[in-house]
């Protein structure tokens with residue numbers, strides 16, 4: 251790629267809408283926290299951790315991702331994890347981020363819900379004070395566990411409603427369709443949470459229909475497999491439903507064999523509101539800029555398409571109209587100065 255296009259991407263103001271905070275856990279920090287907490291893991295060096303990052307599918311990755319999260323115990327651990335992510339995105343001109351966390355991964359190990367949410371939200375408050383980065387927190391239910399477990403998690407979350415904007419659904423997709431969680435999502439909506447869900451990453455288009463009709467999602471995480479179903483694409487386009495696409499994640503988890511075969515442009519051509527995100531950047535080889543650069547290179551995206559992708563994310567984020575307008579104006583100004 252020519253260096254001016256690369257700099258254009260790097261300097262562009264961006265919003266991230268699909269990021270698992272536990273997936274931003276870099277091996278060096280993981281190791282430091284493991285030592286601080288005297289927690290033993292499967293890995294005896296940073297290199298051993300990195301070598302383990304070869305995945306054939308989503309489950310291969312999840313096994314390692316949950317292993318890494320085991321070292322997180324204290325409020326300071328969750329702060330350090332989140333702050334490290336904030337520093338990375340600040341360096342990449344990300345001005346707004348909406349992050350997922352998996353409460354069950356921690357509460358099932360005896361870590362208090364409040365410890366997790368306090369560490370994450372303290373770092374995000376500091377991100378706003380220090381860098382002006384705004385944010386939202388979305389808690390995900392682990393879909394490989396029962397709906398009753400998700401219900402317990404929702405009940406625990408009510409005490410922290412002021413800090414949790416939405417609920418989502420992640421973990422092993424195949425065999426765990428959105429319909430399994432329709433009751434708990436209905437309760438979450440009654441409690442005032444916005445809903446999103448991972449669907450159509452490894453699972454079929456049918457799971458996306460279920461996420462729309464049964465979970466009443468406001469945004470679709472991944473959604474790649476909508477490419478298989480023209481009626482579904484028409485519905486998503488009509489509803490202006492945003493898709494949080496994660497190119498390097500799709501490559502590393504073998505959702506696509508090659509980024510050149512990625513459906514992103516096809517989805518955009520079908521008028522879907524596509525956004526670019528990093529998913530689990532410490533595991534998949536890159537944060538926002540690396541994702542933008544890799545997909546731009548593979549699909550030969552131009553500046554107008556790049557602007558559209560960034561704009562889609564600002565339009566699809568869960569903030570008030572004033573902040574949205576401010577971020578969109580920042581993008582316009584950047585584009586006007588750097589279009590050619």
Ligand code: HPA
Nearest residue numbers: 270420421422448529530
């Ligand atoms: N898919 C499902 N669950 C996840 C992912 C993902 O990409 N990342 C972290 N949990």
Ligand code: ZN
Nearest residue numbers: 270420448529
């Ligand atoms: Zn994800």
